[in-house]
Amino acid sequence: MRTPRDRGVPGAGGTSTINDVARLAGVSIKTVSRVMNNEPNVRPETRDKVQEAATLLHYRPNLLARSLAGARSFLIGLFYDNPNAAYITDMQRGVITRAREQGYHLLIEPQDSHAPDLVSKISSLLATIRLDGVILTPPLCDMAVVLHAIEAAGVPYVRVSPFLNPGRSPCVRMDETQAAYEMTRHLIAMGHKDIGFIRGHPEHGGSHQRYEGFVRALRESQIEPRPEWVKQGYFSYESGVEAGRALFAEKTRPTAVFSSNDYMAFGVMASAQQVGIRIPEDVSITGFDDVPGAMLVWPHVTTIRQPVEALAYAAADILLTRQEGEEGECAPQAPDRLLPFALIERQSVRKA
Incomplete structure (x- = not known):
């Protein structure tokens, strides 16, 4: 097969331009x-003709030129404040996968939700860099001042797992209440009635939803949650260790502990092992999220698999589908998307 250089195609011997692709494809x-x-x-x-010509010429569109030529920047932003490295990695992977399908790029912007200049930083960023959309994760997705700043800038946004004002913007989520309910029902089905619970960070809406599911499952089985077995955590390993120490220092101990995320479950496991409590022989422990570490500790942790990467992909898809409309067209709000979770049974739980 003759190459573009053999045919004397303009641009084939150097950097190709959009003009070269148009000439080779015979289009404008x-x-x-x-x-x-x-x-x-x-x-x-x-x-097909244009794509074949672009492939033959090794043509790659220039992002700046594309941006200057139209109303789009081909950039979407991911704003987050979350110490969970696995969560953020999966979130980035999901957004990038969908963005690349559409020729977009991702701008990653970690934020400090407690910073006094949070709003001014976000407003300045949106004024400086023209984004075609923003994805917000907890707790930023539930902060009214953040939402107002983005709305004031006229930038479309999608929220991942919001707790407050669900109808304010398009969102993607899983049913965290139902997931916690099913995990608690699983423990009850394994014969556990004395179940402790480690709550997540109070500023994250999912923490409240998970506790709600836990309590609902207990009460449906005529079991009242015991306040001394409910400890506050902050979605970190360290807070899990501290909560576990407090829990196992009680005069009577639960036979199972449900932690609101896996990192806290790892901390509870460490605190149990420090005082000679065996897992799962003496206490069963479960988590939430299914981070990679759940398969690295022993025993492997029974947990809820949260589809973080799929949530991120769906959030990006909502933004990019909106961009497919004609410029200037007022697109209707996209419907929310509810994604499935899975209960993953492993070796950290046994029958009571």
Whole structure:
């Protein structure tokens, strides 16, 4: 097969331009631009010719040029304040996967939700960098001042797992209350009636939803939660250790402990082992999220698998699907998306 250089194709010997692709495909520059931007209303055969020409010429659209040529920047932002490294890694992976399908790039912006200049920083960022959309994770997604700043800038946004004002914007989530309910029912089905609970960070809405599911499952089985067996955690390993020490120092101990995330479950396991409490022979321990570490500790942790990467992909999909509409068109709000979870049974639980 003859190469573009053999055919004397302009641009084949150096850096190719959009003009070279248009000439080789026999179409207009505007058509090439529409294909490169994944815009609708291009005939399949025309799209195929343009993509073949771009491949032959090794053409890659220039992000700055694309941005200057239209109303889009081809950038979406991910704003987060979360110490869970596995959560953030999965969130980034999901957004990037969907963004690349559409020719977009991701701007990652960690934030401090307690910083006094949080709002001014976000407002300044949005004024400086033109983003086509923003994805917010807890707790930022539930902060009214953050939402107002983004709305004032006129930037579309999608929230991941919001707790407050669910109808304010499109959102993606899993049913955290139901997930915690099913985990508690699992422990009850294994014969456990004396169940402790480690609450998550109070500023995260999911913490309250998980505790709600826990309490509902207990009460449906005529079991009242015991306040001395409910300890406050902060979604960190250290807070799990501290909560576990307090729990195991009680005169009577539960036969099972449900931690609101896996990192706290690891901490509870460490505190149990420090005082000679065996897992699962003396106490069963469960977590929530299914981070990679759940398979690295022993015993492996029974947990709820939260579809973080899929949530991120769905959030990016909502933003990018909105961008597919014609420029200037007022797009209706996308429906919320509810994704499934899974209860993963491992070796940290045994029958009471």
